[in-house]
Amino acid sequence: MVQSLVINNSGYPDDARDVFQEAMIVLYEKVGSGSFELNCLLKTYLYSVCKRLWLKRLGQLHRSFTEVESLQNTVPVEDELERHEQRNKDFQLMEDSLNTLGEPCRSLLKAYYLEMKSMTDIACDFGYTNADNAKNQKYKCLMRLKKIFSQKNK
Numbered sequence: 001m002v003q004s005l006v007i008n009n010s011g012y013p014d015d016a017r018d019v020f021q022e023a024m025i026v027l028y029e030k031v032g033s034g035s036f037e038l039n040c041l042l043k044t045y046l047y048s049v050c051k052r053l054w055l056k057r058l059g060q061l062h063r064s065f066t067e068v069e070s071l072q073n074t075v076p077v078e079d080e081l082e083r084h085e086q087r088n089k090d091f092q093l094m095e096d097s098l099n100t101l102g103e104p105c106r107s108l109l110k111a112y113y114l115e116m117k118s119m120t121d122i123a124c125d126f127g128y129t130n131a132d133n134a135k136n137q138k139y140k141c142l143m144r145l146k147k148i149f150s151q152k153n154k
Helices: 002-007 013-033 042-061 078-101 105-114 119-126 131-152
Strands: none
Touching (some): 078 131, 119 131
8 A cells, every 4th residue: 555655656666665664663663652542443544654754755855746545544643753753853963962972982872871781891891990980981971972962952
């Protein structure tokens, strides 16, 4: 259904796969938030999300959309898409902030938050005398990152 929608509206099969994958991410995030309440068929919800995503992409590409309704009803999903887009912007802003932060702070924060290393391991890896010193440095780095993030977020 999604592929037909996209192909019939200036798209290609790869575009349809991209849109469907992004719709699955929206669904995953919505379910993970704990506030998801499905009031229609799952395929109706996913189709609605895909349709909105494709409409938005067409708008960005300045193409037109021919109304093709293969389902009787679609559901409003604008709020979920806006939250998804805001979350993507926040992630991009955080990545930019991390890149601005510099070394060794960037590596230290990645080791702790992404690689889930213990403070003892981080102290050994980064040459700190003990885990408490590593913890203090992590805190200082985190405060610098928050400052950079808030400046970029203005």
